[in-house]
Amino acid sequence: MPRLFFGLEIPESIKTSVLTVKTDIKGARWQSEAQLHLTLAFLGEVESEQVTLARNNARKVTHPPFELEASGLGCFGQEESPKILWAGISPEAELRELQHILAQRLITDGFTLQNPSFKPHITLSRFRAGAGSVAGLIEHYQRTRFGSWSVQGFALFESSPGQSGSVYTVLERYPLTT
């Protein structure tokens, strides 16, 4: 069964910009440019009939395009022993609205979303247990604006295991329209 999620593709210029924060931290597994994305709704492993259902729902989502900016850093877990380092997103309002519209459609159709509390972010690095602190890095980039872009659509991704972490492949794109 494919492992699926809906999310945003990140423009190349933004990927390059956010990965300039890459530095030597114990236990860090930095994401490659190809791996960077923004998750909207994680479906997990789904049956093929459900894939069709999910796609049909996504096609019916209506939302106008909007601007996003990547700015600042944060982490999941403690700064002194992080699990994930991420770049922040602002403003969050329109993205949350899009996420909500999509999530509601999926939930109505019986999907159980595993991320009920949505925190928009771009994962930059994952950490093994006993990792070094990211406190200094987060402090240093607190006010950094990595760049902005116009979100013209979202996508259905398949996540599959690869030699250097998960590989995310776009299965279908859904343009946003006014």
Ligand code: ATP
């Ligand atoms: P790996 O699991 O190999 O460390 P990964 O977490 O990126 O890598 P997936 O678990 O397939 O790969 O997740 C795909 C995307 O969905 C990622 O952006 C991940 O953060 C997000 N995701 C995975 N599980 C959940 C979850 N339970 N809730 C919210 N988002 C999730």
Ligand code: MG
């Ligand atoms: Mg995972």
